[in-house]
Amino acid sequence: MRPENNPVGQNSRSFIETARRAQIVASAIEVIAEHGFAGASLARIAEHAGISKGVISYHFTGKDELMEEVVSQVYADTVRYILARMEGQETATALLRTQIIAGAQHMREHRAQVKALGEIFSNLRLPDGRPRYGVAASEELFQSLEHIYRLGQQSGEFRPFDVRVMAVSHLAAMDNMFAYWSAHPEHDLEAHARELADLFEHAVGARKTRS
Template sequence: MTKAYQANYNLTMESKNKPDGQKALSFIEATRRAQIIACAIETIATLGYAQASVVQIAKRAGTSKGVVFYHFTDKETLIEQVVNEVYSSGTQYMEPRIKAQTTAVEMLKTYIQTNLEFIGSHRMYARAIAEIMANYRTEGGKLRYDVVAEEPVRAIPEMILRKGQRDGLFKAFDPFVMAVTLRRAIDAVPAMLEAYPELDLDAYTQELITIFDQATRKN
């Protein structure tokens, strides 16, 4: 959710640093890129990672493979920019709201709340990232975004949990196990929303908040 996934984001933003006068062209490129990334997200979310071929992504964008490969050297780099887009926009939404809280109890609640709010308003994003996580492998065959690579994402709730224990607000438990359980509980939601469209996200959110409140808070 932080540095690790944002590393190469700025690499493609150099054009911003160029002197004026070229913004028009640069704008076209930025637009196209954004469009293709958006279409990639949609395609992955809808058809699944395996079926999300470059042709399919291009088709959804109303163009042909060539265009995609013109803007992204690799399918790999396209996928990475998708991951980037998802994580950076998620962080942008959640981070300030969580930082505005004072106690660990409130922070944990806000973490769950904002995360599910973001998922609710970006359903494609959540499905897409889940597909990529589960399937995107390096040449060696290992999952690129496996459980270990997810550590920076887990770091935030883990930090909150540790703070709560330090401050005497939370019980004794293994913050690692709790963080893993919490993340999975949250990650389950996108699929739920898709499968049960009538599901009340707010109610679901409150239930999750209660579950983890009761599991963590000292009484």
């Protein structure tokens, strides 16, 4: 047994635990995408990961917490990808288009994640029966989109409008884009994203600057 004040031991445990949690989340995504939310039991996820159900229970208090971690990790990965492509963009118009198009580019390579998120959003409930991921859970996303729209208004690129209305419409359009692609895998997701970027660019009265 390592001494509690051994920093090497602490770092090693932290790395191992982080890797194990990531493994469980990755297996959960694949199982949800294949079997749906109801079919994604902890036993089935454990079998997919090649571990015992007890290992999952060690890292997560139950299925709900694991589902929340799936959402958290998928969103974190997506945000990192989009922000990396936003870096260096000098106009609000370019930021707007990049947010939409880069999001589609990332998710095109992660179809199982799209399907898993759809299943979780539709089925995960709070104790009182309300959806865990309803409109209230999107506040941070609304605010980030508002920032882009407000920046465009301040620079004179965008016309005056209610940034909250535009942010809500923007997020709904992207959610439905991914839902449609999930149901119709033959659909050209990136072409859809470009059309969507055109739509919002025209809606806000932005100058025509294609990324």
